[in-house]
Amino acid sequence: MRYLAAALVTVLLGLASRHWPVFGTAAGDVLYATVAYWGFRWLAPQRPMIHAAVAAVAFCVAVEVGQLWHPVWLEAIRATQLGGMVLGHGFLWGDLGWYGVGVLGGAIADRALQDLVGWGES
Numbered sequence: 001m002r003y004l005a006a007a008l009v010t011v012l013l014g015l016a017s018r019h020w021p022v023f024g025t026a027a028g029d030v031l032y033a034t035v036a037y038w039g040f041r042w043l044a045p046q047r048p049m050i051h052a053a054v055a056a057v058a059f060c061v062a063v064e065v066g067q068l069w070h071p072v073w074l075e076a077i078r079a080t081q082l083g084g085m086v087l088g089h090g091f092l093w094g095d096l097g098w099y100g101v102g103v104l105g106g107a108i109a110d111r112a113l114q115d116l117v118g119w120g121e122s
Helices: 002-019 026-043 047-064 072-078 081-087 093-117
Strands: none
Touching: 002 026, 002 093, 026 047, 026 093, 047 081, 047 093, 072 081
């Protein structure tokens, strides 16, 4: 449950960053990747952190590259608010770097929480 809670807090921060863009558009990309990291940790908490990190980066890269594909049915999904937030709208090379920052931040937070409050890596 701790990883779901971390994902929820991160999603809330991401939504807040859309209304108060203190860090510009990069905050959304960083937090998106962090949510992906938390999600993969939730799916397999017994696996090493590096597995979640690699899976999260691969997922984010796949979603970004998928933004080069524009079939009508996928554009209809992207036209919804949730679909647009999850799938994005346009490929940007720079987003790939921000995804790395987000996953690294998630892994650092994960390790810090393990050390500080005893989350304990399985």
